[in-house]
Every structure is written in C-alpha cells, then in structure tokens.
Amino acid sequence: MINDFDLTRVGLRTKLILSLLAMISGAILILSVVISLAVQNFYREAQQENLSQKAAYFASYYENKYRQQGYTWGQKYGTLPSSDPEIQKLVDANGQDIFCFQPFNFNSCVDPTLGNALRQSLNGQKAEGYLNVSTPAGSYPALYVSVPMKIDGKIIGALFISDPKADPNKLVNRINNTIATTAIIIGSIVLILGFWLTRSLTRPLKSLTIAAEHMKQGKYAQRVPVPPAQDELGLLAQTFNEMADTIESDVNELRRQEQARRELLANIAHDLATPLTAIQGFSEALADDIIQDPTARQETAQRIGREVQRLRRMVADLQQMTSLESGHTRLDLAPLSLQELIDETLAVIEPECENAGITIRSEIAPDAALVQADSDRIAQVLLNLLDNARRHTPSGGSITVDARLGESGQSMEVWIEDTGVGINPEDLPHIFERFYRADRSRTGATGGSGLGLSIVRAIITAHGGKVWAQSTRGKGTRISFSLPLAEQSPSEALV
Template sequence: MKQTPALSLLSLRTKLVLSYLAVALGAVVVLAVAVVLAINNYFLTVQIEQLRRLAATQAQAITNIYVVEQSNWHNIPWRSEPGPYLFLVVDATNNQMFCDPPPNTDRSACNDTAFSQALGQALQGQETYGRLPASANIAGIYDCSPLYNNGRLIGALFVAAPEQTPSDAFLGNVNQAILITGMMLTVIVIAFSLLLARRLTRPLESLTVAADKLKGGDYSQRVIPPRAQDELGRLAQTFNAMADTIEADVNELRHQEQMRRDLIANIAHDLATPLTAIQGFSEALADNVIQAPGERLETAQLIAREVQRLRRLVADMQQMSSIESGRAHLDLAPLDLSVLVDETLTVMEPECTQAGITLRAEFAANTPLVMADSDRVTQVLLNLVDNARRHTPPGGTISIGARPEGKMLTVWIRDTGQGIDPIDLPHIFERFYRADRARTGSTGGSGLGLSIVKAIITAHGGTIGATSTPGQGTCIKFTLPLAPAVT
C-alpha cells in the first residue's frame, strides 16, 4: 500500500506508537460492541427462560383442569396470567379453544398466521421458543409447548410477551465503564508502545548513524548489539561483521595501492641505477674520455655487469609474475627433501666455509617424502640459505631441519645472524621491501628473492613465515604437502 506524503515523513517510532494506538482503539470499539451485544443477548435469554417457566406452569394448570373436566375443553374455566401476555390454546386438531391478548391489543392478534408454524410444531410434540417473526402483528418473544394427558397429545399452548430491553441508565453505566476502561487501556498502550518503540528504534537509530558515517569514509564505525538475540541483535552483528569486512578490504586496498606505488618507485630506482651507470660509461667510451686499452676493457666489463644486473631483475620479475598468476608449470612428484638439502649445502659450503659459517642438517632418517617440484624447491632452499649466509657473521651457524605436522612437512632454516627488527619482520616477503637493517641494504639482491620464495611455496599449497630476535638470529619456516602413501 502506498503511503501518503504526510505519513512517510513520520519517524518509525511515531508510526509504531500510532499503529499500537489504532489497534487499542479498535479493540475498545470491538469490546464495546461485543459487550452491548452480549448484554442484549443475555436479557433476551433471561426473558425467554422466564417465559418458558410461565408457559410450563400454565400448561400444567390447563392439563389438570382438562382432566378434572373430563376431557371437555368447553367446560374449562379459562383464566390467564395477568400482565402483558398473549395466551392461545388449541386442541389436538388445531382448533382455537381460548385466546387472551395483552391489554390494549385487538383480539385479531389471536388469529395471526405467524403463530401457525409454532403451533404446528407443538402439535407434533416439539416445543419452540424465541423471537416472534417479523411478519407477526405484535413484536416480542414467545413459547409454544404441546399439552399432554397421560402421554396423549391434547393440544398446544402459545404464550407471547413483549421483549424488554436494558434500560438507558443501565446501558449508560455500561458505556461509561467501557469508556473508562478504554481510556485506561489507551494510556497503558501509549506508555507500552513508547517503551517498546524506543527499544526497537534505538538500535536502528544507532545503525543509521553508523551507516551514514561508514558511507562518509569512517570505516571504524561499530554498533553495540542489543542484549536480546532477536532480529535487531542479529542485524547489529551482521552490520559489525560487514563493517569489519569493509574496513579490512579498504585497508587491504590502501595497502596494495601503497605497495603498487612502492613497487613502481623501487623498479624505477633499481632500473635507474644500472641505466645511469651504463649511460655514463657508454658516453665516456663514445667520447674517448677513456683511452687506455685496459681502462676501456674494464669499463666494458662494468657495463656488461650492469646489464646482467638488469637482466636478473627482469628475470626475477617475470618469474614471480608467472608463479603468482598460475602460468608457471610445477612438475610435482614425490621427492626426498633431505637429498635436496644435502645438494644445497654442498653448493653453499664453499662460500660459507670462506665466511667462517657452519652449515648443519637436522633431518631425521625417516623424514617422509613431499609432493613438490624439485627445481623450484631447490631454488627456495638456495635463496634462503644464501640470504642467511649474507647476514650471519663469522663463527655463526645455519641449520636446516624438517618434521611432519599433519598432512604437511614443516621445514626451517635457522641462523645465528643479526636478526630482523620487529618493524621490518611483517614485510620481508613483500616485493622490493628494503630497510637499512639486518636483512636489507646493499647486499646485491634484486629485492625480489623472498617474494619469489613465498610465491613458490604458495603455489605448492604451503605457507611461509619468519620469526626473529634482533642480535640472536632468524628462523624462516615453510610447509610443503606430504606425498601420498604408497600402498
């Protein structure tokens, strides 16, 4: 139903109060009508019962006289009950034996055909009573009873009387009581509706205010859910959950946008440095600033080294993009990780020995196989061990171990290096993340090594993380899925 403009401007609280008030007033009206009808019906029932008792008394008296007069209707001394009654007696053949109309009523009322149906039913042994039909010459109530003598039907008695209605004073008292009750009920309903409307609308008002602020960009808005776990309580909880999701998504978008800007800035910086060197050396060669053959050869080697640096940077970016987009193919097969670790330590041992660093494997003899790409996992191990080597001082130790946990194999690379500052630790797997601390600086990397490692582990369905204590060392853990058991 379409709301009128005036109604649409009302607050929800006002609408609730008005609706409850309308229901209360409607209930009072229905109650008043029901009470009046009930009173009238009660009065009618009482009068009919009184008339039936009167008719039964008269019928018994007529029957007794009929017996005394030896079944002769004509010898009966007729006497009716004084008052506004109509008495009509017929014999078994429906011949009228006696009729006494009420005072000030014409005797033609005795021949009213409206009585015929009731008399006919009485002569068939059935008592009838109620209001006189509308077609009757007089208005009121009646009772029509059969007359018996020793079980033999001898006639019928028809008694009619005017219907009495409740007095105006009585109805006035009833209406006054209904009015007072209605007023009290209205006051109670208004108070109750105000309380209930306030309880219902307060959470909605809080939600509206919070939603407006949320729309304006304040994503920290939350509402206090009502104690009752009803629809409003669930709505408040749903709103808070939605606000949590929106805030997290917006923060993530902002973080990604910042990462994108940092990525562009880092790429530009990492490209600019070798390009500037290449440009300077190339111009020096072209302008014959460097003329000595040995110096020209050294300059050419510097240019080649900077080009290789650019190629590594581009290759790392392409590799990471390929892995993250799912385009890189993983040649998954059951493999013994301890073998890959031994190969990695063999490759890294000369550099670590030269740096005074001890390498140690901590693998159990029964370490289960993993389902992984051998080349990719080797790349991960080499990257992590080399990263640990570059930040572990002489006399330090780098250890590699693994243990099964559920359906995954947890692998760790632990060093006794300088550690990572807690501020930098959450960001070490981000692209080009750099800080002038233990794991960053001018170490010669592209800034993508740990990002590539994370992309490879994620592509295998594993996870990677790091813990570190500055001055004591760092532990990087990653997981790989176990290979299915061979039956």
C-alpha cells in the same frame, strides 16, 4: 496539512506506533461495540422476561377475581393515579377500560401504543415493545407487555403492563461509559507498553543505521552494541560487527597492498633508473672517447655489463613471479636428496659467509627421506633464504639448516635459522607477500626487489607444500617450508 503527510518520510518507530495504535483502537472499538450490544440485549431480555412474569401473575389474579365477581368485571374505575411505579391497564373483551393505573406525573394511559397493544392481545396474541413515557423531566422508552386473559378458552379481557421506573438509556449510557473508560485505560497501558517495545526494537536498528552511515563515509572502525537478548536483532548486530571486522580488515589489507605496490613501483623506478643512468653515462663516455686508457675503457665496459645483468635479474624475477602465480610453470619433479642439495647450496654461499664472519652449517641427517621436488627450484628457494639470512646476520652470528619428518608423516620440513636482527611482529605476517619490504630503508641495491620471499612461497606452493616464519626481534629468524615425500617413481607435473 493532512494531505501533505507523507508516510514514506516517517521513521520506523513512528510507523510501528501508528500501526499499533490503529490496531489497538480498532480492536477496542469493535470489542466495545460488541460488549455494549451484548449488554443491551441481555438487559432488554432480562427486563422483558421480568415483565412477562409480572403480566402472567397479574393476569391470573384478575381472572380469579373475575370468577369471584360472578364472571363480571363489576365497577369500572377509569384512569387512577398510583404510587406504584408500574403502568397497568385492563380492558374487557369489548375493549372497554376497566382501569388504568399510572404513576404520578405520568401521562401514559392515553398513549395510542396501549390501545394498539391491547387490541392485539384481544385477538389472542401477546404484544411486546416500547412505550414512550412522558414525564415533566422528559420522555424515554419503557418496555411493555400486553397479554390476553382467558377462562375456559374464552377471552375475557387483556392486560397491559409496563415498568418505567428506570430509564433504560441511563443504564445503557452508564454501561457504555464504563466500557469507554475501561477501553481508554487498557488502550493507554497497551500504548505505553507498545511505545517501550517499539523503542527497544528500533534502538538497535537506529544504531545499525548510524553505523552503516559512518561506514559509508569510510569510518570502518564503527561497531554497534549487541543487545543482551539472543533474538534476531542481537544476531543482526553481531553479524554486522563481524561484517564490519571483515570489511575493515579487507580495506586495511587493500590499503597496505596498494601502499606496497606504490613503494614497489617507486623502488623499481629507482632501481631501473640507477643502472640505466650508469649505462648511459658510461656509454656516452666511451662513445665520446672521454676515457682514453684501454684498461679504464675495459673496466667501464665491464661496469656496463654488470648493470645490464642487474637489470636482467630484476626483469627475470618479475617474469618468474608472473609465471609462478599464473600456474604455467612446469616443474621437473623427481626424488630429491635434501642433504645433498643443501650441501651443494651451502658450498655456493659459504665463501660470502666466511668473508662476513658468519658461521653456516647443515645439521640434516645423511639418511633423511627423499622428497618429490624440482631440484633447480628448491635450490633457488635455498639460495634465496640463505642469502636473506646472510644479509641480516651480523658478523659473529650463525646460520643453521636442518630438516625433519613432518608430523603427518607425508612431508619433510626444512628450516633455515639465523641469529640476525629478526623481524618486527607487525611485519612478520606479510614478508611472503609480493613487493613487501620489512625494512623500508632498503632499496633494490641493498635489499632486492621485494620479490624473493614471494617467489619462495610460490615455488613451495607449486610443490604442494607450505612456508612459514618465526622471528624474535634482536634474536633471529627461522623460516621453514615443507615438501612432499618422494613417490616411488619420478614424475613431471604442470602447475
């Protein structure tokens, strides 16, 4: 089962917990071993130092006693039991036992370790090591020290001393158990904190993953909560939400444009089909001599001509839009009087406004500054905007044209304001887009091809100006555009 474990299939949170657990376990293990070895070494050195001091004390004691007895050891006692927990063995210069004291129930005096250590001391060396102490309860190692005894530089004997009253393994085991318990407690606390930390780290990432999965399924309104901490995860969540906002906006815009294109194609197909059907019917009627009356035949021919002109205008609008957007339209720029051009344009459209009961007037000052523009293109802009205003203003309404110097002092701002039906707020940002019709019920026969305002924006942009609209539903619309002021000498630019 362990061989089948695939780490690549494990979640990030599990990986973090496993990594943290491995690091904590490794650190605690290394620290425990180091502490245990350090404590054992310290305990051994302290015990060894204590035994060395005891050995020096008793060696001095027995040396003085040797002097007091006339430089002889006197009676030899052999092995004697003692209530003292220490083991002591004294030998003379020839290695003969003087005495060996050992605690009750111990059997250490005959251990070869004592003899080896004492022989080493009789050669003038200090011996240290472990003595295997045997008791009815068991055996364990005990530290020992063996030292030579000298008078006037002459070795008179050797003393072996050991202190087996405490099993060093018990102390070491107790220390190791304490270290292990402490390590487990610390490890558990750190693991709990690590579990909480990894949860706080992975929760935002999990939310991001779920949100990204939803967005992959086309649910672009998905957002993630932003963590309160101003760290990388908070910045990532905020950036994701901003990206989601942009994607949702772009996708909605693409969908809207696609819908507009589909509607345009449907409208163009309808607008083309209507005159073509009429042309076909009138042509067949003329060709088959169905219409005999000369006057009727002439009217039919004129109808065919009007339908052809309608098709020509539609094709011309499409060609002009393509040319303007491609940047290949040449503008004949020259100083232009807006007041004169507006008066000429109003004269063209004024009869239609009078027939519709609409008042149209210009409030532009005669001394308005000249602009640098192509008069034919700006006349087309004015006619487009005025015709739009006329078609959307009911009888009894009014249309006003005015202009003023822009705030920058480098351009003139012109606006056409009507008292018509107005534009819905949701449609207002899109009215200058290609093929867009705020009123979906209008067709090419009643509302144009949907390119008029797009052409207006393209022409004004080609002049280096801007166009914008303001409208209140039921009160009217105001469409404004700006044009740069005239230069000192006329020029021609290729846009």
